[in-house]
Amino acid sequence: MNRKIHLLVIRDIMARRFQFGALAIIIALGIAIFVSMTVAFTNAERSYDRTYEATHFADFSVEVAQAPESAVDEVRELANVKAVEGRVVMDTGLPVDENRLVQARLIGLPADRRAAVNDVIVESGRYFEVDERAVVLPLGKFADFHGYESGDTLQVYTLEGLKPLTIVGTVSSPEYLLMAESKQDLLPSPRRFGVFFVPNAYLQELFGMQGQVNEVNVLVESESEREDTIAAVTGLLEPYGVQQTVRQEDQPSKATTELDLESGREFAVLLPTLVLVIAAFAIYIAMSRLVRAQRTLIGLFRGVGYGKGSIVVHYLLFAVVVGVVGGSVGAAAGYGLGYLLTGLYADALAIPLIAHEFQLMPIVISVIVSLAVALVAAAAPAWAASRMLPAPAMRPSPEVALAKGSVPFVERIFGLGRRPPLLVRLGVRNIWRAPMRSLYTVGAIALAAILLVVGLSSFDSMDFIMDRQFEKTDRWDVAAAFWSPQDDQTLAEINGLTGVREAERLYLTPAELRVDSKRTNIELMAVEEDTRLHGFDLGGGKTTGEALGEGGIILTLGVADQLDVGVGDSLDIATEVGISSLVVSGVSREFTGGLGYVSLATKDELGLGDGFNAVWLETTSPSADAEVQAALYRLPGIQGVQVKEDIRDDWREQMALFNVMAGVIVAFCMVMAGAIVFNTMTVNVLERERETATMRTLGAGRPSVVLMLATEGLTFSLLAILPGLALGTIAASYLIHTWSSEFFTMWFHMRTTTYAMIAVVIIVAALVSTIPSIWHSNRMNLAEATKVLA
Amino acid sequence: MSDETRTAGEKGRSEAAGPLLLEMRGVSKIYETGQVQVRALDGVSLALQGGELVVALGPSGSGKTTLLNLVGGLDRPTAGTIRYGDTDIASLSDGDLGRFRRDHIGFVFQFFNLIPTLTARENVEFAAELVSHDSRQMEERVEELLRLVGLEERADHFPSQLSGGEQQRVAIARAMAKDPNILLCDEPTGNLDFRTGQQILGLLQKLTGEQGKTCVLVTHNTAIAGVGTRIVRLRDGRVQSDERSANPLPASEVEW
Structure with a gap:
């Protein structure tokens, strides 16, 4: 059998290059994310391992x-x-x-x-x-x-x-x-x-x-x-x-980097999977449309003797091209990006032995996955094409393009009073005309909104939590630690320093908490019962004084969750002086994990050293912080001094980096939403070419057509935004909750302005991607287009 | 302009018909496809007068559809002028051409070209809305037209629920909704069975005869030429003959 029909694949793709380009872009996005993150995290993991091995960690x-x-x-x-x-x-x-x-x-x-x-x-x-x-x-x-x-x-x-x-x-x-x-x-x-x-x-x-x-x-x-x-x-x-035993996996640097890698690995699979599912739908829609448009051609192929198998192969070849192009571009871009990410990651953490090793597996997986996604998506349209009978397929019939008309439920509801203008009715009915396609489009745009919420809420949440930490939890301005316990004379000396309004005593010591087989290392902080410079968020109506005064221990939420204990439960606490039992008297919602608070009196009961070995200070003004810090360092036995504003500045600096990441997430989601809307609108407009041409032939001006198509694009985005934001909020809350660990506890928070920004981003992406369809509609040859059959 | 074309154009006028509506003089249309030039119309001169039912006949490639496209402002001639009143529509911008189509031309297509998501009434309303700003007046006009084409009972049906003939009647009502002076019909019976085709031709006769509309009906079907008040035969992009018929056949007597 002559296989020359397959040469038409490239020509057809070139004739619809923008549409197939958009499909390849969606696949490329999914593959690029997968490859870049897999390469980067595998490199990072190997770099860590190499470093750990070389240094006998x-x-x-x-x-x-x-x-x-x-x-x-x-x-x-x-x-x-x-x-x-x-x-x-x-x-x-x-x-x-x-x-x-x-x-x-x-x-x-x-x-x-x-x-x-x-x-x-x-x-x-x-x-x-x-x-x-x-x-x-x-x-x-x-x-x-x-x-x-x-x-x-x-x-x-x-x-x-x-x-x-x-x-x-x-x-x-x-x-x-x-x-x-x-x-x-x-x-x-x-x-x-x-x-x-x-x-x-x-x-x-x-x-x-x-x-x-x-x-x-x-x-x-x-x-x-x-x-x-x-x-x-x-x-x-x-x-x-013995004060503390730290296993390798609990070692702060190792544990944090491992958490980082773990969440990265999950993300490297989850996100591309979602994107590729969207790509599969987009390919299915585009291929179904192509098969319909080439109905008479398929009839001809079948008529001249091409078998069903040839027709199936012919249409699967489109998918192969899209899969190979999208997969290759995605894999190449992802690999480059992966190297870039490895470099950035290694730079940020100053990993000494960077493993920039060639990784074949992500490429192999990419090729297989991108091809599989494209082939699976094109299978049904290709099969449908092969089932067409030659004679009916070749017969031009206007019924082919005649969509079934109906008044959508939503129009019945909203049209009970005065009927909406015809153009609005048209826009709404066009969306209901191909409900599955519209549902997919709305779903895919909603997914872009979900990704934006998930991506941006992590920054908003961190910002919110840090604000909470710096304003409500840490109410001190300067904190200092001593080598050894100090007495009241030192306290008086500190209180006498210029710029110090008030000093509170603290006693810090490492400890291990044990509940049945569960154990965790914490920093035990003995504080004043009536502390003003640390804000506890205990809930349940109990005051700090009550919680601390009972001789119990207040745990941060992260520690309580890890040990699976609540108020009233008992636990063992191992310190440098031995093991004692304490009752949990409160659980404080704080960002920082790994902390336990007792009163100074309880500390004495535990047999820990006399006096205090750290102080929290309230200064008279922010400008006094540096002066107080310098004065503290001149005190004998001082170990370290921290100024809260410095920590906050560091946080702000880190947030600047996050903003770049946020920009990348926004750009990615805009491209994805744009490609999806472009694909759907292109299919919709091509399918309705004759209708649009007829409208213009009847005298409807370009603005009317622009309005109709833009309304459609806008409606898609508006329908997607609310569920997208709602589902995004649920997903982000869940994800952020799962990020919580013994090191820190996270809460979901998102600013109204961020929600608004996401809505605007989605609308802009949808409207911008409608432009090519509008351009096509305005440029069509009316005389020819009014005769188009499908 | 050649003497031959001027004569042909002048020959087209008749004192018996209505006033001059549109006049083509020496109109040529050349399509360039790659390195090949196709002369679709070659120096055609033609005048359309009110109340005429002009049947443009010709085999495939004779230029009849090109003629229709140029008269309807869907395309521009390579040479020559097309005057509608004082306006040379060949020189209009895209926007002005759109307004010209909106205000003066009604189209009826071989495949009906109804908007499938709008009911019969809404399809007619769509066109009526383009020219009318008075909703009450527009609604009355739409009802009147649906009655005229005999579809008042089927007005709330969608195109997919209508037969081919009914769809074409809706298309005619839609074309008439703007109250155009010229109705351009491209093979309006080409996709209909014989009986239904007869009904459509009868409707077009009624519109020209009773309402004084000018209708240009393009077809390759010589059997239906008899319904026209004027028969223009085209061949190789030229007007081969332009004849008037004092006694057009009633549509019911036409057979093919």
Whole structure:
């Protein structure tokens, strides 16, 4: 059988290049998202793994008050311990200029060899030399942010005052790919916090810990026996005041990046699936229309002897072209975008060992999926084409194009009074004319609205939550932490500082909460019973004083959810001084997870240190914050000082990046909504070419036709907007809720202006994509078009 | 303009018919398809007068549809003038051509070209709305036309619920809704059975005879030429003959 009819495929596609182009674009969008995100997240995952492997990232770490180095040697002898490293970890202050200090975490590394666990990767300069002392390796991202280079000298606060450290290089660390101070540090920024590696022996000397360590990092032989090893190690270190055991997956940087990857992977499948379902519908509609338009041609093909199989193959070839073009463009664009995203991601997190590896699988999957989507969508129209009988198909009949007329229900309802103008009636009936096509169009536009709500609400919600956090929860202006517990004399001294209106005492200590088999690490904060500088949102009518006064513990929502406990439940709390039981006296709706609050009196009952080791301050004015911060750093024993406005500034800076992402989401959704409306309107207008030409022949002016088509495009978008916004809100609320973790709790929030903006974006996209149809209608040859049969 | 065409044009006039409505002088239309030029009309001169039922006859490719398109302002001539009153419609802009069609021309198509989502009444209303701003007057006009074509009982039916003949009657009512001076019918019986075709021809005779409308009916069916008051034969883009009939056949006597 001659297969020359298949050559017509390319010609037909070229004749309808814009329509097929729009179909290919929708497929390309879906594939591009899938490929780019898959490539980027796989690269990121491999980059992490490579970094973790190269640096012997600890399987778990045990924090102790102070343990002799000999204890580390004993740990090394335990079963399943592959490698162990004991070190000193100290938080202190580091002045970056005359008035500004950052919180510096000094971490000890062996100078005479590389660390067997939690090593670093030298990015610039060199590693320590044997017996080197006052030298430092800051994290590269901190050095870059502040402009430090090898040879520069840093000053850090020690028990003996400021001590100089000379930079010999910059490094990256598996523990600080995300440079978070703790799980509670949700807005890490080198403006406030830095990590510095110092020869361990010198660090011991600086902080009076000669021969002692306060952290033991362990690498195990067998992952499956890790829990037994943890039990053995903590048991061995118990006499030295075990404060916290952190498993690799709970380590702040690892846990956060893993969460990031996990949500990214889900998104990389969910979003393209939705887009490709839309693409399938669009192809089905376009192919059905093509088969109808080529009815007489199909009759001719069948008449001259082409079999059903040839006709099916012929129309499936259209799908193959769309699938291959869309899939290839999408895969190529996605791959490029994926590399770009990998670079951006690696840059943002300063991942040292970037794995830009060629990934064949996303391309293979893309090719298969795009072809499958196109073929499945075109199967029914191709089958319908093959079933046409030659004689009836070739006979031109006006009945072919004659749609069944009816007065839609909605018109009956709204037309009970005065009948709407004819053009409006026409617009409404045109939408009801092909209900499935219209439903698809409305559904697809609604999906674009849903994606916009989901995409933009995350920014709005974060903004809202941050506002809430900074205004209602954190009511302090400046917070400071001390190395060791302080007495009332220090409090009086702080209260006497210029610019301080009021100081509240705090006691911070790491703790582990246990309920049955569930456990989580938190930062326990002992606060004043009548605290003014922290706002609890307890609900249920209980006041902060009542909740704290009962001797119980207030948990943040994230912790309560994780442990599955509520008010009145009991839990065990393990601190440096032992294990006690507490009753949950309140659950506070706060963004930050991983926190538990008790009163200072309860803290004393738990047997924790006397006095306080941190303060919240209210300053007299925002302009006093910097002055207060500088004054606090001059106090002996100060560990770190945070200014709330600085944290807020960091947040705003991060939001600026989010705004770029929001722009990308808006652009993506506009292109998708535009391509969908364009496709439907093109099919609608082509199908009604004769009608439109007749209207114009009768004397209806171009504005009337423009009005009719624009009304149709507008109606599609208006019908889609409300359900889109409503479903988007439900989906976003659910998604945002699922993003909540032990680290933070999220709530859905979206501004009215954002809803309005989405509505405008959808309407604009729909109207703009109607322009080609309007242009076509205005340019048609009326004499010919009035004779068109389908 | 050649003497031959002037003569042909002048020959077309008759004192017995109404006033001169439209006059084509030396009209040519050349279509360029790639490198090939197709001369669809070649120096045609023709005058249309009120109350005429002009049957334009000719085989396929003779230029009859092109003639209809030019008279109806759907296309512009390559050469020559087409005067309607004082206006040369060949020189009008697209917008003005649209207004010309709206105000003066009614179209009846072979495939009826009704808007399928509008009922019979609404199809007629659509055209009436284009020229009337008085809704009461418009409604009366629509009812009157539906009565004229015998479809007052079927007015609320959609085209898909009407037979071919009924659809064409709606199309005629729609064409008349604007009260045009000229009615252009392109093979109006081409898609109808014989009996229904007779009814449509009778209706067109009624409109020209009783209402004084000028109707140009284009067909390749020589059998129906007899219903016209004037028969214009076209061949190869030229007017081969232009004859008047003092006694046109009643539509009921036409057979094909």
